[in-house]
Amino acid sequence: MKIDKGLLGGSTVLLVLSLLKEGDRYGYEIIKELELRSDKTFQFKEGTLYPVLHRLENKGYVKSYKAKGDTGKERLYYQITGNGKNQLAEEKKKWELFSVSVNKVIGGETHAFI
Template identity: 85%
Template sequence: MKMDKGLIGGSTILLLLSLLEETDRYGYEIIKELELRSDKAFQFKEGTLYPVLHKLENSGYVKSYIAKGDTGKDRRYYQITKNGKKQLVEEKKKWEVFSMSVNKVIGGESNAFA
């Protein structure tokens, strides 16, 4: 199922910081990992991903560095920072409140006070 860009947009920072918390990654690797883990629901284009990564870098949530990849080719890797880890905690809290609230609405009256 193709995902609505509006739904994905609201969770992009959470998704990216979550992946980078596990290990440093380069852009194409991030795109492929998101696609794999989401059963192809999240299919980012490079033109979508890199502006968000640059925004995260400018905000101090990630930093980038150049290193040789598996093929020996230089790649730009992204690494979560201490501030990025703090922001990830906040993003997870926001997501929990949001998803719980949506579930209360779509789940009907029986879930309203759960």
């Protein structure tokens, strides 16, 4: 099932920062990991992800640096910052409130579906 871009847009920062909290990654690696972990529900294009990464960098939530990858090719890696970790905590709170509230409306439940 294809996910509405409006739904995805509201959770992109949460998803990207969550992956970067686990470790530094380059853009294509983020795209592939999101696709893998979501069973192909989240299929970002480079033209979608890189503007998000640039916005996060401009806000001080991530920083980028060049380094050689496993293949020896130089890549631009992204690393979460202290401010990014704080923002991730805020994004998680917002997501929890949102998902619990939606589930109350659509299913009458007080907790998010698991």
